[in-house]
Amino acid sequence: MRLLVTATMVSFGLFAACSDSSGPSGQGTLVFSAASNCPNGIVELSIDKAVKGQYTMAPSATIQSFSVSAGQHTGGARQIGGQGFVWDSLAVIVPANRSVGLRLTC
Numbered sequence: 001m002r003l004l005v006t007a008t009m010v011s012f013g014l015f016a017a018c019s020d021s022s023g024p025s026g027q028g029t030l031v032f033s034a035a036s037n038c039p040n041g042i043v044e045l046s047i048d049k050a051v052k053g054q055y056t057m058a059p060s061a062t063i064q065s066f067s068v069s070a071g072q073h074t075g076g077a078r079q080i081g082g083q084g085f086v087w088d089s090l091a092v093i094v095p096a097n098r099s100v101g102l103r104l105t106c
Contacts, residue, residue: 026069026070027067027068027069027096028067028070028094028097028099028100029065029068029094030047030066030068030073030075030092030094030100030102031064031099031101031102032062032064032065032066032075032077032102032104033060033061033101034057034059034060034061034063034103034104035059035103035104035105037059037106038057038104038105038106039057039059039082039083039106040056040058040059041056041079041082042055042056042080042081042082043055043078043079043080043104044077044078044079044080045063045075045077046074046076046077046089047066047068047075049074049089052066054080057079063104065099068094070094070095071093072092072093072094073091073092073093073094074089074090074091075089075090075092076089076090077102087104090102
């Protein structure tokens, strides 16, 4: 079963800790989170087709945040074990000094 990753622009105010405006101007943050209907489990996250590692997924929780260069990136995920969910890779634009959320919906 293929599911979509929903991109959501996260406001700077909500993620102030993740997007410090005094940081490098060419960096942003890509935040992976799980929707409330996702099960507990392990997911493998990727950015620009490069696997970043395996992380714990819990309903309605942030899975992992990554500092990336500002600009266009692709984010994807697949569940390890469990129901074997695979989320399609999604292109997102990460602005400098901002956060962009990728919400995994199950």
